[in-house]
Amino acid sequence: MSNAEHQHPTFGTFVKIGIVLFLITILEWAGLLINGIPFLVKAALIGLSVAKFILVGGYFMHLKWEKKLLAWAFGFGFVLALLMAVTQKYVNMATPTIH
Amino acid sequence: MATVAAKTLGFLPRPTSKTGFWSWVTTVDHKRIGIMYLITAFLMFLVGGTEAWAIRIQLIRPDNDFVSAQTFNALFTMHATTMIFMAIMPLLAGFMNFLLPLQIGARDVAFPRLNAFSYWSYLFGAIFLNSSWFWLSEKGVPDTGWFSYANLTSLKFSGGLGPDFWTVGILLLGTGTLVSGFNFIVTILNMRAPGMTLMKMPIFTWTTFITSIMIIFAFPAITVALLMLLFDRQFAANFFNVESGASVVFWQHLFWTFGHPEVYILILPAMGIISEVLPSFSRKTLFGYNVMVISTAAIGFMGFTVWSHHMFAVGMGPIVNTVFGITTMAISIPTGVKIFNWLSTMWGGQVKFTTAMLFAVGFIMLFTIGGLSGFMHALPASDAQQTDTYFIVAHIHYVLIGGSIFAIMSGLYYWFPKMFGRMLDEKLGQWNFWVMFVGFNLFAFPFHFLGLMGMPRRIYTYSSNMGWDFWNLVSTIGVFVLAAGITLFLVNFGKTMSKKMDAPADPWDARSLEWTIPSPPPEHNFDKVPTVAALDDFWYQKYPDEHHKDLVRPATPVDAHGIHMPGASWMPMFLGLFNTVAGVGIMMHSTVVLAIGLVGTFLAIVGWAFEGDGGYHIEVEGGH
Amino acid sequence: MAHDIAQAHGHEAAATNTGITNRKLAFWLFLASECVFFASLLIGFLVYGDKTNGGPGMELFNINLTTISTFVLLMSSLAMVLGVNASQRGLARDAMKWILATAVMGQIFLGFQVYEFWHFVHEGFGLTTSPLSTAFFVLTGFHGAHVFVGILWLLSLLWHGRRGGLTAEKSEAVEVGGLYWHFVDVVWIVIFTVIYLLPKVH
Numbered sequence: 001m002s003n004a005e006h007q008h009p010t011f012g013t014f015v016k017i018g019i020v021l022f023l024i025t026i027l028e029w030a031g032l033l034i035n036g037i038p039f040l041v042k043a044a045l046i047g048l049s050v051a052k053f054i055l056v057g058g059y060f061m062h063l064k065w066e067k068k069l070l071a072w073a074f075g076f077g078f079v080l081a082l083l084m085a086v087t088q089k090y091v092n093m094a095t096p097t098i099h
Numbered sequence: 100m101a102t103v104a105a106k107t108l109g110f111l112p113r114p115t116s117k118t119g120f121w122s123w124v125t126t127v128d129h130k131r132i133g134i135m136y137l138i139t140a141f142l143m144f145l146v147g148g149t150e151a152w153a154i155r156i157q158l159i160r161p162d163n164d165f166v167s168a169q170t171f172n173a174l175f176t177m178h179a180t181t182m183i184f185m186a187i188m189p190l191l192a193g194f195m196n197f198l199l200p201l202q203i204g205a206r207d208v209a210f211p212r213l214n215a216f217s218y219w220s221y222l223f224g225a226i227f228l229n230s231s232w233f234w235l236s237e238k239g240v241p242d243t244g245w246f247s248y249a250n251l252t253s254l255k256f257s258g259g260l261g262p263d264f265w266t267v268g269i270l271l272l273g274t275g276t277l278v279s280g281f282n283f284i285v286t287i288l289n290m291r292a293p294g295m296t297l298m299k300m301p302i303f304t305w306t307t308f309i310t311s312i313m314i315i316f317a318f319p320a321i322t323v324a325l326l327m328l329l330f331d332r333q334f335a336a337n338f339f340n341v342e343s344g345a346s347v348v349f350w351q352h353l354f355w356t357f358g359h360p361e362v363y364i365l366i367l368p369a370m371g372i373i374s375e376v377l378p379s380f381s382r383k384t385l386f387g388y389n390v391m392v393i394s395t396a397a398i399g400f401m402g403f404t405v406w407s408h409h410m411f412a413v414g415m416g417p418i419v420n421t422v423f424g425i426t427t428m429a430i431s432i433p434t435g436v437k438i439f440n441w442l443s444t445m446w447g448g449q450v451k452f453t454t455a456m457l458f459a460v461g462f463i464m465l466f467t468i469g470g471l472s473g474f475m476h477a478l479p480a481s482d483a484q485q486t487d488t489y490f491i492v493a494h495i496h497y498v499l500i501g502g503s504i505f506a507i508m509s510g511l512y513y514w515f516p517k518m519f520g521r522m523l524d525e526k527l528g529q530w531n532f533w534v535m536f537v538g539f540n541l542f543a544f545p546f547h548f549l550g551l552m553g554m555p556r557r558i559y560t561y562s563s564n565m566g567w568d569f570w571n572l573v574s575t576i577g578v579f580v581l582a583a584g585i586t587l588f589l590v591n592f593g594k595t596m597s598k599k600m601d602a603p604a605d606p607w608d609a610r611s612l613e614w615t616i617p618s619p620p621p622e623h624n625f626d627k628v629p630t631v632a633a634l635d636d637f638w639y640q641k642y643p644d645e646h647h648k649d650l651v652r653p654a655t656p657v658d659a660h661g662i663h664m665p666g667a668s669w670m671p672m673f674l675g676l677f678n679t680v681a682g683v684g685i686m687m688h689s690t691v692v693l694a695i696g697l698v699g700t701f702l703a704i705v706g707w708a709f710e711g712d713g714g715y716h717i718e719v720e721g722g723h
Numbered sequence: 724m725a726h727d728i729a730q731a732h733g734h735e736a737a738a739t740n741t742g743i744t745n746r747k748l749a750f751w752l753f754l755a756s757e758c759v760f761f762a763s764l765l766i767g768f769l770v771y772g773d774k775t776n777g778g779p780g781m782e783l784f785n786i787n788l789t790t791i792s793t794f795v796l797l798m799s800s801l802a803m804v805l806g807v808n809a810s811q812r813g814l815a816r817d818a819m820k821w822i823l824a825t826a827v828m829g830q831i832f833l834g835f836q837v838y839e840f841w842h843f844v845h846e847g848f849g850l851t852t853s854p855l856s857t858a859f860f861v862l863t864g865f866h867g868a869h870v871f872v873g874i875l876w877l878l879s880l881l882w883h884g885r886r887g888g889l890t891a892e893k894s895e896a897v898e899v900g901g902l903y904w905h906f907v908d909v910v911w912i913v914i915f916t917v918i919y920l921l922p923k924v925h
Binding site: 009067 | 741742743747748751752754755756757758759761762763765766769770786787790793794797798800801803804805808898901902905906908909912913915916920921923924925
Binding site: 210281282291315316320323324337338346349656708 | 738741755759767770775776850854858860865879
């Protein structure tokens, strides 16, 4: 907390982020109404959820203002978890017994 | 706030006695917890060893009927589970607990009560899992192998309580391990002595750090796998139920995602131990410290990328097999680097073959043999011949006994004076090493031959015309020689403990901070917080050389209140106990027992939160 | 468990090597570890996506309902961060109100989940129906259990501040509780995308 106390976000900043989160959720819902271009819609939905993730992690969880070590520690765990999930999906599917 | 609440909710006062049985039960002192870990884990090591005896006696000759096939299954399952989760890991945890704060110049770990909780989780989990031997029901003992492959663990094929004991038991043990992981990482990152940057930490502290990181990322995977198995067995869920379309290979992937990092969790701290012992008895600094740190970190990370090499035989296809074959070959590079570093440390040094040094050199040799047979499994085509044979059994015993256990023995001889204030007998020690060394090789080397001759692992007997009689006989003789070696250690322990405490602070002329304080260390470890200017700072205080003669150390921090010590507590023990009671409730399908466990757990948490600080201050002459 | 951690070495917090208090560092490491926990649960869903065992599949999931419950959880996160902010500024009473609001919204989210589970079971999609249903219920169930623990945690914070509110000196306890709550929200962001949104794209 010692660093950059003065740039600590205000009440208003958080409310603005809350509004953005609301809008993203609406966009995600609306995205499902689009048919015919699944690749693009999927990419957009993933992009939107990454945006939500970053907003909540960076602002609500204060990572933007904390020492970088915390972001690295959490980021490492998250990326490792993500890689595990993707790899596991692939290797499980590669085994014939699954089909 | 804390004091107000302490009156209303802290229903048990903080205990204050410093001696006697209950002071050990309520202790939060990392040194005492470390010793409790070591003693408990050594007892569990003897339990696992007894199971190994029974296995070897059964296999001493063809068509033997010393135990039934069913008991044999239980024996090899409990032998491996005990050795991995209840002996080697907690033995290493004992060293970490005792040494970590001493090596970084701290007065305790970051969360002393959580540290005690880790121990009690371990103790009650171990008692719980081993109580299965006395459970009055048929097939009460886990008998599905230490990796409990689905769907052998399904209700259909294991109707008894075995897999339930195993699942709940490992969950309890894992909880303690996870908590230790967080605790050690925070301690290392936050509580180092002034001047001790990360790259000036002793190498054992580094291996503890990397191991703890592996723990916090590997154990959640096994936790989930165990919970899934629990749901399958208790609530008829379908994670591994083939009839509903599930895959049994799914369990294997999840288990080994944890299982392979676990292998490195078992060996990295052992490598750390011998990386401390070798420089001390070669009177040289560790060769390539930076490279050692980097290769430890590399092994830690790559440990997560190789798990499918346990599964080359399940038919994952050429792409997956190839990828995991390559990653497995790659991980042997940092391991090989370490071996050359150890050899170079000894090269040109004034090598002194104390018992600790003998075990360390024995480690290098035996671990290299185990590493070479492990490397052979990296080739899927070669592994297809070796998998599920005694060749694998040879590999695992060379890395876990020749590796981990030899390093642990080395560490025991090395740090015994620091822990107990007495020097273990060197003459008995030399006997201890040689008998163990000969016994171990006699016991495990024949497994290579048996494996190549096609003897499958986990078979309870074999027929004479297979040609396996001779090497099985040799191996069984070997296990008794090995046991004699371990008995020599117990004799040495008993003999030494009956002597009076006379060990000097620095008996080996060593290099790290734990040797700057008396043996055994006082409760608060350091009268003055040490300050550090270089790697092996203590060594250069004793023997300044041209690069290290004008070291500028940071100022000693001043704490106006004296030395603050954390207060003892009942709550870690109660929390561990009631968690276990809740586990028993789940396993027995008993709502009453489960409720007692959950209510007790809740009360322990409340008591924990509101019992107040309870710390006290120590005034030491001459500074803080 | 929230309060214990700082007490042990609380007064040394300023002197840590990293400048981060032990409690906060430990808690972030715990969250990093929880990522692997939820990822492992999610793998079940990823692997068994089409294993319906003759029962209903993912077409059952109602996107409208879940969008609303997702929104409620996001807004609870907003209330939480405002509570932390109020506590840090010394607005002790306001902090209490925001945290109460967070707990209520968490409860509403759980209400949606209970309704959803009940509805699915009635549609023939229970825990034991298929590998898919098992993976779904266990994953979202464990998330729900985390929300439940979070609500208990928030209530313990309210208890913590029952006299004089959550003052600035208690703000780290509030902040760590908040980290947990936001993390549960973050996990839901991933679950919502992977389970509810992506399979619906055509």
